[in-house]
Amino acid sequence: MAASAHVDDGLWNEFHTVVNMTSRELREWLNVQAAGERTEEVPDRAGPPTGRRVLEILGKRRTDLTEDDVRAMEHVCEIVRSQRGPSLEPKAGGADWRHGLMNIGHDPLKPA
Structure with missing residues (x-):
């Protein structure tokens, strides 16, 4: 088992600001993205790494x-x-751009 690491307040706060989707929202998104017409990923392996x-x-x-x-x-x-830049104000963009960010837990249309 790996040793725990120190996470400074700045990184902790920034991560929890940029990851603006809840774990439930992210899990559901990754499962939907991984589902195809003929296949569906095992939930623990759905979505990008x-x-x-x-x-x-x-x-x-x-x-x-x-x-x-x-x-x-x-x-x-x-x-x-x-x-996104520093403001993280809700911003519309192309679907691929939005979906790419949502794949890592950031919805650019969600208010800060």
Whole structure:
């Protein structure tokens, strides 16, 4: 089992700001995205790896996070920051853009 990692307040707060979907909303989204006409992913494997990782992190206490979790949190924050900027005001864009962000727990149409 991996040792727990220190997560500074800045990263903790930013992650929980940019990941504006609840774990339930994200899980349902990933399951819907993974369902095809002929196939459906096993729920634990539905969606892209980063989205599943976000779900795992949302299910953990801060004291239980690992170094890998911290790196994943930083990665998600970087992705959202690079595509949204600092304001995170609700913003419409193309469906692929929105869905890509939703795959990691950020709905750009959801009010801050």
